[in-house]
Amino acid sequence: MIKVKINGQEQNWDGDPDLPLLWFLRDEVGLTGTKYGCGQALCGSCTVIIDKQAVRACITSVSDVVGRDVTTIEGLHPTGDHPVQKAWRQLNVPQCGYCQTGQIMQGAALLMDNPKPSHDQIREAMAGNICRCGAYQRIENAVRLASTGV
Amino acid sequence: MNILTNPKKLRGFERHLKVENVSRRSILKGLGIAGGFALAAPVMSRPAFAAYETGAGAMPHGTVVDPRVFVSIAPDGIVTIIGHRAEMGTGVRTSLPLIVAEEMEADWSRVRVQQAPGNEAKYGNQDTDGSRSTRHYLMPMRQIGASARSMLEAAAAKRWGVPATEVKARNHEVVHAASGRKLGFGELAADAAKESVPGIEGLKLKDPKDFRYLGKGQIGIVDLKDITTGKAQYGADIRLPGMKYAVIARPPVTGGKLKSFDAADAMKVSGVEKVLEVKGWPWPSKFQPLGGVAVIARNTGAAIKGRDALKIVWDDGANGKYDSVAYRASLEEAARKPGLVVRKEGDAEAALKSADKVITGEYYLPHLAHVSMEPPVAVADVKGDRCEIWAPVQSAGGTREDVAKTLGIPEANVTVNVTLLGGGFGRKSKCDFAIEAALLSKELGAPVKVQWTREDDVRHGFLHTVSLERIEAGLDKNGKVIAWRHRSVAPTIASTFAAGAKHAAPFELGMGLIDNPFEIANLQCENPEAAAHTRIGWFRAVSNIPRAFAVQSMVAEIAAATKRDPKDMLLELIGSPRLVNLSSVKDPWNYGEPYGSYPIDTARLRKVVELVADKGGWGRSVPKGHGLGIAVHRSFVSYIATIVEVAIDDKGKLTVPRVDTAIDCGTYVNPERIESQIEGAAIMGLSLAKYGEITFKDGKVQQGNFDDFPVIRLDESPLVTHVYIVPPGPDTPPSGVGEPGVPPFAPALINAIFAATGKRIRSLPIGKQLEA
Numbered sequence: 001m002i003k004v005k006i007n008g009q010e011q012n013w014d015g016d017p018d019l020p021l022l023w024f025l026r027d028e029v030g031l032t033g034t035k036y037g038c039g040q041a042l043c044g045s046c047t048v049i050i051d052k053q054a055v056r057a058c059i060t061s062v063s064d065v066v067g068r069d070v071t072t073i074e075g076l077h078p079t080g081d082h083p084v085q086k087a088w089r090q091l092n093v094p095q096c097g098y099c100q101t102g103q104i105m106q107g108a109a110l111l112m113d114n115p116k117p118s119h120d121q122i123r124e125a126m127a128g129n130i131c132r133c134g135a136y137q138r139i140e141n142a143v144r145l146a147s148t149g150v
Numbered sequence: 151m152n153i154l155t156n157p158k159k160l161r162g163f164e165r166h167l168k169v170e171n172v173s174r175r176s177i178l179k180g181l182g183i184a185g186g187f188a189l190a191a192p193v194m195s196r197p198a199f200a201a202y203e204t205g206a207g208a209m210p211h212g213t214v215v216d217p218r219v220f221v222s223i224a225p226d227g228i229v230t231i232i233g234h235r236a237e238m239g240t241g242v243r244t245s246l247p248l249i250v251a252e253e254m255e256a257d258w259s260r261v262r263v264q265q266a267p268g269n270e271a272k273y274g275n276q277d278t279d280g281s282r283s284t285r286h287y288l289m290p291m292r293q294i295g296a297s298a299r300s301m302l303e304a305a306a307a308k309r310w311g312v313p314a315t316e317v318k319a320r321n322h323e324v325v326h327a328a329s330g331r332k333l334g335f336g337e338l339a340a341d342a343a344k345e346s347v348p349g350i351e352g353l354k355l356k357d358p359k360d361f362r363y364l365g366k367g368q369i370g371i372v373d374l375k376d377i378t379t380g381k382a383q384y385g386a387d388i389r390l391p392g393m394k395y396a397v398i399a400r401p402p403v404t405g406g407k408l409k410s411f412d413a414a415d416a417m418k419v420s421g422v423e424k425v426l427e428v429k430g431w432p433w434p435s436k437f438q439p440l441g442g443v444a445v446i447a448r449n450t451g452a453a454i455k456g457r458d459a460l461k462i463v464w465d466d467g468a469n470g471k472y473d474s475v476a477y478r479a480s481l482e483e484a485a486r487k488p489g490l491v492v493r494k495e496g497d498a499e500a501a502l503k504s505a506d507k508v509i510t511g512e513y514y515l516p517h518l519a520h521v522s523m524e525p526p527v528a529v530a531d532v533k534g535d536r537c538e539i540w541a542p543v544q545s546a547g548g549t550r551e552d553v554a555k556t557l558g559i560p561e562a563n564v565t566v567n568v569t570l571l572g573g574g575f576g577r578k579s580k581c582d583f584a585i586e587a588a589l590l591s592k593e594l595g596a597p598v599k600v601q602w603t604r605e606d607d608v609r610h611g612f613l614h615t616v617s618l619e620r621i622e623a624g625l626d627k628n629g630k631v632i633a634w635r636h637r638s639v640a641p642t643i644a645s646t647f648a649a650g651a652k653h654a655a656p657f658e659l660g661m662g663l664i665d666n667p668f669e670i671a672n673l674q675c676e677n678p679e680a681a682a683h684t685r686i687g688w689f690r691a692v693s694n695i696p697r698a699f700a701v702q703s704m705v706a707e708i709a710a711a712t713k714r715d716p717k718d719m720l721l722e723l724i725g726s727p728r729l730v731n732l733s734s735v736k737d738p739w740n741y742g743e744p745y746g747s748y749p750i751d752t753a754r755l756r757k758v759v760e761l762v763a764d765k766g767g768w769g770r771s772v773p774k775g776h777g778l779g780i781a782v783h784r785s786f787v788s789y790i791a792t793i794v795e796v797a798i799d800d801k802g803k804l805t806v807p808r809v810d811t812a813i814d815c816g817t818y819v820n821p822e823r824i825e826s827q828i829e830g831a832a833i834m835g836l837s838l839a840k841y842g843e844i845t846f847k848d849g850k851v852q853q854g855n856f857d858d859f860p861v862i863r864l865d866e867s868p869l870v871t872h873v874y875i876v877p878p879g880p881d882t883p884p885s886g887v888g889e890p891g892v893p894p895f896a897p898a899l900i901n902a903i904f905a906a907t908g909k910r911i912r913s914l915p916i917g918k919q920l921e922a
C-alpha cells in the first residue's frame with residue numbers, strides 16, 4: 001500500500017507502484033483536470049506541481065511522489081482564482097481548452113520560481129507545453145499579465 | 151449491409167460523392183417529427199437584414215427553427231439555450247446561443263447553455279465541420295430568439311390586457327412603456343409557453359443597430375471558468391461506475407488484418423483484466439473501426455502497459471508496400487501527363503505553346519496528421535438493445551447513425567452525449583473510436599472507455615492527403631499571364647468511402663482548384679488519377695492547403711520572373727472586380743452554398759489583399775535576413791489575405807517576427823473568437839509548413855508522437871499576429887471562420903522566405919531546406 005498526498009489529501013494506492021501518476025490521478029482518484037496528450041513528456045498537458053516544480057505526470061510514477069506534495073489544477077486555488085487563472089480568463093486564452101490546465105500549471109510554476117520573467121524566459125519556460133489550437137500569443141500575454149498583477 | 155452506397159444515408163460532404171441533386175426529403179422528415187413549428191431555412195426577406203439563402207437546408211435534416219426545442223425559461227428567470235453543435239475551440243457553443251439571447255432580449259448573465267445530444271430530427275443538422283455553423287445558423291438562431299421574444303411579449307400583453315404592439319421585451323423583462331409596468335422573463339415563462347409559436351413570416355427581427363452582443367466580442371466563452379479550473383469535461387474525462395479502460399492494438403497497415411496474438415504476458419500486467427479481439431472492417435469502409443486486439447484494464451496506464459506486452463502477428467494486406475518516397479515519384483509522373491479536365495476556359499494548351507515564356511512549378515505537400523491535443527477517446531455503455539455514448543464527436547447525428555447500424559439496433563435506442571472536444575480539425579468528424587467503444591461495451595457487458603494513445607492517433611487516423619500540384623503559367627512578351635494550367639493530383643477522401651476512387655470529389659475540386667479566381671483568358675484545371683493506400687480524411691481547410699500553397703507560390707514566382715511586386719502581381723491576376731463565372735464547371739460545389747448568396751467576388755478578394763497590405767505595412771523596409779510574403783485565398787466562402795514577415799539567420803534558422811491577416815467573413819457574431827481562430831490558424835500553418843510530414847514505409851506510418859511529428863511551440867511561434875476583420879456590408883451573409891485562416895499562411899511564409907533569401911521552396915515541410 002502506497003500513500004500519496006494530492007492537493008493536501010492523502011490517497012492510498014494498492015496497485016502497480018510504477019503506474020504513471022497521470023493515470024492514477026485521472027482514473028483512480030478522479031482528478032481529470034490533468035490531461036493526457038502524449039505520454040512521453042513531449043506536450044505538457046499532464047503538468048502538475050510537485051514541491052514548487054512543474055512535473056509531467058505521464059512519466060512520473062505513483063511511487064515517485066510518496067512523501068511529496070502533488071498539486072493538480074483542481075488544487076491550484078480553492079476558488080479557481082490564482083493570478084494565472086484570472087489572467088487566462090481576462091485574455092480569453094483558451095480555444096478548445098484541452099491543453100490549458102497544463103499550460104496554467106506550467107505558468108504558475110514559472111511564476112513561483114521567477115515572479116517577473118522576461119519575454120524570452122516566458123517563451124522558453126512555456127515551450128514544453130503544446131497547444132495544437134495555437135493559443136500561444138495569448139498564453140504568453142497571460143503569463144506576463146499574471147506576473148505584473150491581474 | 152452496405153453503409154457506403156445508400157445515398158439517403160450519406161452525410162455532409164459524403165453526399166457530394168454520390169448525389170448530384172440533393173432533395174429536401176430529409177428536411178420534410180424533420181418537419182413531421184418536430185410537429186407544429188419546425189421550419190426549415192432558407193430564410194425569407196427581411197428589411198432589417200436582407201435575404202440570403204444558404205446551403206443549410208440541404209444538409210441532412212436541414213435546420214429546425216423552433217423556440218420550444220432550443221429555449222426554456224425557469225420561474226427564477228434563468229434561460230437555458232441549447233447548443234446543438236460541437237465545441238472544439240471555435241466558440242460555437244457560446245456564439246449560437248448568444249444569437250438567440252440577443253434576439254430574445256435575454257440578459258447573457260442569466261443564460262445557461264445546455265449541450266444537445268445527437269438528435270438531428272429534433273435539432274436539425276449537427277455536423278460541426280466545413281466552417282458552417284455561423285454561416286448556416288445565424289438566421290435560424292435569430293428567428294428562434296425572435297419567436298421566443300414575441301411569445302413572451304404576447305404573454306405579458308395578455309396579462310395586462312393591452313395590445314401586444316404596446317409591449318416590448320428588453321433585457322430579460324417585458325415592459326409596457328405607457329403604464330411603466332414590467333414583468334421578468336421568469337414570471338412570464340409559464341404563460342409564454344402556452345402561447346402559440348408565431349409564424350416565421352410575421353417575425354420582427356431586431357435592428358442590428360440595437361445589438362448588444364452580436365458583432366461586439368465582449369462575451370467570453372461559456373466554458374472559460376471550467377476550462378481554467380480543470381472542471382471542463384472532455385470525452386476523456388467521462389467516468390462511469392464500473393467502467394473498464396481499454397486501449398486497442400490496431401493493424402499497422404491500412405487494410406491489414408489480425409493473424410494471431412499471444413496475450414499471456416499482457417495478462418500478467420498488474421491491473422489488466424482481459425484481452426480480446428475487436429472486430430474490424432475491410433478497407434475502405436467509411437468510419438468503421440480497423441479492428442485489432444483490445445486490452446481491458448482497471449485504468450488506462452495498465453491497459454497501455456498490457457498492450458505493450460502483447461505479441462501480435464498481422465497480415466499487412468495490399469497496402470503493405472506503401473512507400474512515401476516511391477509514391478511521391480508516382481505523383482510527379484502523373485502530374486506531368488494530361489489528366490481529367492475539370493475546368494476549361496479558352497485554350498490553355500495552345501496558349502502555353504505560343505507563350506513567350508512558360509514558368510512551371512511543382513509543389514509537394516505530404517500527409518499530415520491532425521494531432522488534436524485530445525486524442526480520440528469515447529465511452530460507451532451498451533445495455534441490451536440500448537447504447538449510450540459519451541464522446542468528443544464533431545458529428546453527433548452521424549455517430550448515432552453509425553453506432554446504431556453497427557450494433558444493429560434502432561437509432562432511437564442510441565444516445566450520443568457530446569462532450570467538449572479537445573480539438574477536432576476534422577479528425578473527430580469520423581466516429582470510429584465511438585464505434586470501437588460500443589463494440590467493446592457490448593462484448594463486456596460493462597461501460598468501456600477506449601482511449602487512443604498519441605501513437606494510435608498519428609498511425610491510425612484519417613490523414614490529410616498527399617499531393618502534387620503542378621502549375622504552368624504562360625506569359626506573353628509583355629509579361630502578361632495568358633495561360634494557366636493547374637494539375638492537381640492527390641488521393642481522394644472518396645477513397646475512404648468507396649474502393650478504387652481515384653479522382654477528386656467535387657468538394658475537393660472546389661477547394662482552390664476549379665474555383666480559381668484569376669482573370670486569365672486560357673485557364674485549365676486537370677485532375678490526374680491517384681490511388682490511396684491509407685485512410686484519407688478531412689483536415690482543417692482540406693485541399694485548400696496544397697492548392698493555396700501552389701497557386702500563391704506561383705504568383706510570387708511570376709512576379710520574381712517579371713520583376714514585379716508580388717502584391718501588384720497578385721492583384722493583376724485577380725483582375726477586375728467581378729463575380730467569377732464558373733459556368734464551364736460541371737459541379738462548382740462552392741462549399742455547398744448557393745452561388746447567388748455566395749459568389750466568388752473578386753472585389754472582396756482584392757479588398758482583403760489591399761487591407762492587409764495597408765495595415766500590415768506591405769513594402770516596409772525590413773532588416774537584413776528578413777522578408778515579407780503575401781498570399782490570399784478564398785475558402786469556406788470567406789476571403790483571407792496574410793502577410794508573413796520571416797527572419798532567417800545565417801545558419802538557416804527561421805523565425806516569424808510578425809503576421810498580419812485580413813479576413814472578410816461577412817456578417818459575424820463574435821470578433822474576439824474570429825481573432826483567436828486566425829491566431830491559431832497561423833500556428834497551424836506554420837506547423838505544417840515547417841515540420842508537417844507523415845511518411846510511410848512498408849505500409850506503416852513512420853512517425854508516432856510530437857518528437858517525430860513536431861508542431862510549433864511557444865518559443866517558435868510568431869512574435870505577434872494581427873487580425874483585421876472587414877466590417878460586413880448590410881447584405882453580406884455570414885461565411886466560414888474556423889478553417890480559412892490556414893491556407894494562405896504557408897504560401898505567405900514561403901514567399902517571405904524567397905524575399906529574404908532568394909530560395910524558392912516548393913516542397914513542404916521546410917525541414918532542413920534552409921540549412922547549409
Ligand code: FES
Nearest residue numbers: 037038039044058
Ligand atoms: S501527456 Fe505528459 S507531457 Fe504529454
Ligand code: FES
Nearest residue numbers: 096097099131133
Ligand atoms: S486550446 Fe486547444 S490545444 Fe490548446
